[in-house]
Amino acid sequence: MAADTTVYKEIEGKGGDYYSLIIWLGLMVLGGLGSMYYMEHNGHVVTGMTNGIVWGTPHVFAVFLIVAASGALNIASIASVFGKYHYKPLARLSAMTALALLAGGLMVLVLDLGRPDRLIIAMTHYNFKSIFAWNIILYNGFFVIVLAYLWMMMERRMQPHSSKVGLFAFVWRLILTTGTGSIFGFLVARPGYDAAIMAPMFISLSFAFGLAIFILIINVAYRASDRPLGDLILFKMRNLLGVFIAAALYFTVAQHITNLYAAEHSGVEAFILMDGGIYTFLFWVVQIGLGSLFPLALLFNPATGRSCQGIAVAAILVIIGGLAQMYIIIIGGQAFPMPLFPGMEVSSSFFDGAVHPYAPSLPEVGLGLSGMAAALLIIAIAVKFLPLLPTSLSDAKVDPHHKAEEA
Amino acid sequence: MSDKTMNTVDTSRRNILKGGAAAAVVTLAPGVTLRTVEAAVTGPATSAKRWGMLIDANAPEGVWDLAVEACKTEQGWGPEANKSGKANDSTDPQWIRKVSVKDPKTGAKATLPVMCQHCANPPCVDVCPTGASMKREDGIVLVDKHICIGCRYCMMACPYSCRSFVHEDVKGQKPHMPRGKGTVEACTMCVHRVDKGQKPACVEALNKAGSDAIMFGDLNDPNSDISRAVSQYVTQRIRADLGVDPGVHYRGI
Numbered sequence: 019m020a021a022d023t024t025v026y027k028e029i030e031g032k033g034g035d036y037y038s039l040i041i042w043l044g045l046m047v048l049g050g051l052g053s054m055y056y057m058e059h060n061g062h063v064v065t066g067m068t069n070g071i072v073w074g075t076p077h078v079f080a081v082f083l084i085v086a087a088s089g090a091l092n093i094a095s096i097a098s099v100f101g102k103y104h105y106k107p108l109a110r111l112s113a114m115t116a117l118a119l120l121a122g123g124l125m126v127l128v129l130d131l132g133r134p135d136r137l138i139i140a141m142t143h144y145n146f147k148s149i150f151a152w153n154i155i156l157y158n159g160f161f162v163i164v165l166a167y168l169w170m171m172m173e174r175r176m177q178p179h180s181s182k183v184g185l186f187a188f189v190w191r192l193i194l195t196t197g198t199g200s201i202f203g204f205l206v207a208r209p210g211y212d213a214a215i216m217a218p219m220f221i222s223l224s225f226a227f228g229l230a231i232f233i234l235i236i237n238v239a240y241r242a243s244d245r246p247l248g249d250l251i252l253f254k255m256r257n258l259l260g261v262f263i264a265a266a267l268y269f270t271v272a273q274h275i276t277n278l279y280a281a282e283h284s285g286v287e288a289f290i291l292m293d294g295g296i297y298t299f300l301f302w303v304v305q306i307g308l309g310s311l312f313p314l315a316l317l318f319n320p321a322t323g324r325s326c327q328g329i330a331v332a333a334i335l336v337i338i339g340g341l342a343q344m345y346i347i348i349i350g351g352q353a354f355p356m357p358l359f360p361g362m363e364v365s366s367s368f369f370d371g372a373v374h375p376y377a378p379s380l381p382e383v384g385l386g387l388s389g390m391a392a393a394l395l396i397i398a399i400a401v402k403f404l405p406l407l408p409t410s411l412s413d414a415k416v417d418p419h420h421k422a423e424e425a
Numbered sequence: 426m427s428d429k430t431m432n433t434v435d436t437s438r439r440n441i442l443k444g445g446a447a448a449a450v451v452t453l454a455p456g457v458t459l460r461t462v463e464a465a466v467t468g469p470a471t472s473a474k475r476w477g478m479l480i481d482a483n484a485p486e487g488v489w490d491l492a493v494e495a496c497k498t499e500q501g502w503g504p505e506a507n508k509s510g511k512a513n514d515s516t517d518p519q520w521i522r523k524v525s526v527k528d529p530k531t532g533a534k535a536t537l538p539v540m541c542q543h544c545a546n547p548p549c550v551d552v553c554p555t556g557a558s559m560k561r562e563d564g565i566v567l568v569d570k571h572i573c574i575g576c577r578y579c580m581m582a583c584p585y586s587c588r589s590f591v592h593e594d595v596k597g598q599k600p601h602m603p604r605g606k607g608t609v610e611a612c613t614m615c616v617h618r619v620d621k622g623q624k625p626a627c628v629e630a631l632n633k634a635g636s637d638a639i640m641f642g643d644l645n646d647p648n649s650d651i652s653r654a655v656s657q658y659v660t661q662r663i664r665a666d667l668g669v670d671p672g673v674h675y676r677g678i
Binding site: 060061062063067068069070072073131133134136137138140143144147148149150151154155201203204206207208212255262284299327348352356358359361363364365366367369370372375 | 440463472481513514515516517518519522523524525526527528529531536539548550551552553554555572573574575576577578579580581582583584586589590592593594600606607609663664665678
């Protein structure tokens, strides 16, 4: 592989805009910590979560961020594993974004625990039959491997070895997302889960979520720091995002078609697709319409697909659609009653046979958003103190042959 | 309840988790207590036993209220145990509940109690990251509240919605059953009584009322009443299709 001649430099990060960004993100993180204190002090009774909806809005954000984290590493993997040199200049930020998103997601997950003070127990007591326990190992391993990968990319002496670590990180992230999807795939009793497709679907979702976030970060970082950002790399990422959205859509369609075919799953499918109220709205309007089809149209329409704004709007929509999809999977999957006696009408004081009601509470939303803020805060601080961003992503820098072709 | 009493409780519970021991507390003088740990009457928990229940769904519906109340009283859960004093339908724990079942095709109805089914292959134990969800050798499924981190994955996994999360501060805890905000709890099959050779509280309450609608015993012992009964009648287990091999059998569903 050719030597990397890209010049990386810390952003100046001195203007009022930068500091106000830091302050706003910091306040959001503090808001999340306040939410956590409120929830832990009073108990989860102050949230919208119940004995029926045991995982709520914090988990929507947490799983979204964790899935997006592994996807954000893709840009680096494309460069080091698949040898696409155009993406090489972005590899450092890609790795940093992956670390930050994972940290943000795990922060939310841990702070929502009934006993977050017992985190040390989660790190020292392992039940190896639990996919959750494996995930704890996979997440910790991800931090170590991606940090090593980032260091090797940044340390000139280690650069020749970075692609090997990059390959390892790529394999690890595939296993990690398989583990995240399997949290739901392995739940045998709930009709909304219990499906092997969860694992590959989560991998396809991670590609789309991670890249959408990454595109936005690149856009904001280059605009705010007045560094050149050429169309070449942006359009490459646009095409990639389109493919990833289509892949995620494919798995979603396959999941529902398979369920529709099995009579035993007709109940849960009717709930999500037809008469689930908020879940049906979120599925058709937000996940499929706004989060998948509309961004595809924006990306591949010549008018919007060739503009920075058009691509950025598509990326924002993918994130909103992704959060909706997580909401449908996590909360919709619990809201639909578990069949205690299949084919029978069941009722009890514990919501048997009835749709579990759920309304997100402010502290839950605050905690969830703080995870996103924490991830962005880490990235904003990292690009100021570490040489992560190339000084230029102009077409000529991204592809030396590009200019020659035009000349 | 004072903190001192709570400490005593912790110790006795640990022994229960180890399998079959009970603690006795003797007051020597005001403020001075002597604690001894005595071996359970039934001996250590072994896989030679498989504790189980047989529930007769044809029993008069009223008996199930007795069972629920007996469980609440014995284990100290329910809206009365909320420190706030307020009842919260969707968050208050329910270790055992009365479920009404109706066949929409025929109109046939049944009412039955549902509690932890003490599965031989419990999904809650499989998914628990720390091993807090655990199954004793004798088939009783418990939560070790010392290492439960409150992730609620076991509640996601339980096919019977039989676990509850303690959503708020509690009061009136029983010495044999410490409860804690932020951890998960469920029917223990009254392990503290079983280890002393007694029946679970729900079974005893029904017996006192002259009902044998819930039968308790060792499914591995061919001479036990419950073994004879399950070999005599066709019994059902809820969601037997999942292969989790519940320890609770039902008749008349």
